[in-house]
Amino acid sequence: MSDKPENAPAQAPTEAEAGGTSLQRMAARTGKLESLLVPGLAVLTALILGAFFILAANPLARGSWQAFTQDPLGTLGTNWTVLRDSYLALFEGAFGNPAAAVQAIRNWSDTGETRPLLDAFRPFAESLTISTPYIFLGLAVALGFRGGLFNIGAEGQLFVGGLASAYVGYSLTGLPWYVHLPLALGAGMAAGGIWAAIPGFLKARTGAHEVINTIMMNWIAFRLTDYLLTGPMARPDGLPITPVILPSAYLPALFPRPMRVHVGFFLALGMVLLVYWFLWKTTWGFEIRMVGANPRAAKYAGVKIARTMVLTMGLSGALAGLAGASQILGVDHQMVRAFSSGFGFDSIALALLGNSHPAGVLLASLLFGFLRGGAARMQSIASVPVELIRIIQGMVIIFVAAPEIVRGLYRLRAPRLKEVQPATSQSG
């Protein structure tokens, strides 16, 4: 590479190749069946390894080791009980108690009472509620991956999306819902899109790495949130919360409270289809995938690399912003400082686990939505912190990104490598 400034844009695509090749290699390695087998085994292995962390966190299990020399069987028994209870709590927290559900249905058909029914299915609905932002965010990161860009800043885009839709939600009054709701959703998308397009633009124009810049934009978004919530957007009484949005901007709930699952879930399902259609059936989508797979070839084919990069990041950010909007308009109805606890970071694991395919992302999001839903119950019953889910995500990334490890563990035969790997691995 020479020092000439004109080379700066040309340098950017070569960096992106690193992402392109690996994803491509991943796609080439995995056949139809194995595209489900390896991620499945990766999750399974991570859950098994998670057991060690559960035992380390649970005071009962930790205490039992002091008696190990006198009563080894008793110690093992205690540990087994702790594990069984923890995973049972995880399951019941995610899906609900099956026996209670059957009882509630029977009760409902006899007396028509809906309250026990709602209670019994509440964990399931809650897991769907948590899955909703995951789907949007996973799609956001996946779209970036397809275009060869690492949007690590989904968390910040989620925050600005939430801020924008909250602002539109409480400040515009007297609008009918069919105007107000789309406006609020659109504001969230636009804010997230612009937030992500800035690193995209900087990458396209100057070659500044989008990973560093999206992280910087995250911190700027957090500071901006602190500033807006303590000043311009604070509630009149001065608490660092925004005013509650007007009901005309609500994403309607599907069931009465305490069920929180809302129309946003179907919006997310719609986005899965839309992103699939966009990436595989439209020219822009094709160009994005082409730049991700082989920027040099894309350039010679006449694709405007810089424009495509900004577009990729912008759309990715818009999806992340939509996640924030759907959380505000559907669940929280007001913006608070601790708006998200790392949902944006989790989404990287979702995109990787789903092989950056919308359908895969949907499955991965549901999986982690249910895991996180269950983890809350596991925390209260077995005192295992919710962060266990993030450790599991980290391990899942290892196993999905290096499928050789999983194949080695389970003695799977390596699939034949198709010779699609381009010579790009030696450029750079």
Next chain:
Amino acid sequence: MAQATQTLAKPRALREYVIGAGLLIAGLLVLWPLASGTGGLVSTFVLTSRRAGVEILAPDLVLPTQISLYVLGAALVLAAVWQLARGFPRVNLVLGLAALTVIAAFLTWATRDKSLNLTGMLVSSLVRAAPIAFAALSGLYSERSGVVNIGIEGMMLGSAFTAVVVASASDSLFLGVVGGIIVAALLALLHGVLSIRYRVNQIISGTMVIILMLGLTSYLQRAILNENPQLNEPGTISEMAIPGLSRIPVIGPILFNQTILIYILFLLLILTQVIMYQTRWGLRVRAVGEHPRAADTLGINVFRTRYISVLLSGVMAGLGGAYMSIGAVGRFNEGMTSGKGFLGLAAMIFGNWNPGGSFLGAMIFGFFDSWQEKLSILQVGVPPDLLGMAPYLATMVVLAGVVGRSRMPAADGTPYEKQ
């Protein structure tokens, strides 16, 4: 750089004029509104240092605010005129100086009719720059050998946590630092195995390290530290004044009255410069980072060189993490690295993958990190949360301005496959 010498021969690019216009606007902004209404006021910069009961005297720097601002603004305008008319041969240097001038003008304005302890601000800049500089060194070792290490943030977090727990349990800060280094090196080894042996995309692998450590440290804090608060009370490494040198006004308190970790940082900066450019091993590392195949052909073991470099990268990140917890704050907080690992990478890019430049970059970020606190004392009228954006904004501006003109190791980020 080649580009700089060619500037005069080539037709002048749009960038030159944009820079000129930018300088002009900055200069005019300093002249008005900054300088207006400051007539008769003075800005007092205190140079005397008072730390830990030790007072090192130095005369105050008292400047007439308005005249100083006129001088600084006029200098910017003159530079702009020269840039628009003739063009500077070394425009990046001018940009750096202009940035310093703008900062000086802003500080002079903010200090009007008040006083600011400049020595104290520089001390706190260095203290805040140290973890960033360790992270920059960490990135430097790894990337010089061709392995991108995005996961520094996670390694620092792991080290910060381990250092606190080990130091609290063993009652030895030294063991805490050692423990932190070991954990960070193990994480680096994991990153190395994944990216060198399994040829996992290095950015994915690095991100994995961050996610894993964000989760693991929060998990262990909630599961263990919250119940056993005595494990989160390691104490802090205290400053160690170097006799004699620490009594020098201004320089003494900044450079020679710091914790041992900062002296280690200085030592490592010098050592790294020597290792990378004066030793055979450094040459090999750079060769592997530039053209692994050629290095392999000449009999250099590419994999071993990369493993050692990545491990050293982990050691540096470990020092940075331990510095953040037991070197500065004295406890572990969830997510306490707050982007320092990434700031370090930006500092490394700013420094063109060289130790000296990286340290300068780290100092700039450290300065912007410290001014949130200092400026909110001066009550400049800008909300502290917005001032807190400064280090991150500075990183983005620096990256946008420097990348493309700096040169990364050619094989950075590409896995090597033996043929």
